[in-house]
Amino acid sequence: MNEQLVTELLEALKAQTAAQTKQTEAINRLANSNESLCKLIMQTLAEEVEEDNFHQQTYLSDRK
Numbered sequence: 001m002n003e004q005l006v007t008e009l010l011e012a013l014k015a016q017t018a019a020q021t022k023q024t025e026a027i028n029r030l031a032n033s034n035e036s037l038c039k040l041i042m043q044t045l046a047e048e049v050e051e052d053n054f055h056q057q058t059y060l061s062d063r064k
Contacts (some may be wrong), residue, residue, distance in 0.1 A: 001009075
């Protein structure tokens with residue numbers, strides 16, 4: 001390889017590394033966002049279950 005090709009290869013590798021770094025950061029942000037969303041969904045579902053358990057079924061005779 002001549003010096004020009006080596007220089008171009010190094011520049012391409014630097015650009016690829018920068019792109020992969022940005023991609024990794026974006027993936028990490030997405031993972032954190034998904035984790036927060038999952039926690040919120042689980043919390044909401046847990047609250048709904050608690051509310052459902054709180055209200056006892058009342059029969060036509062008003063007995064519980």
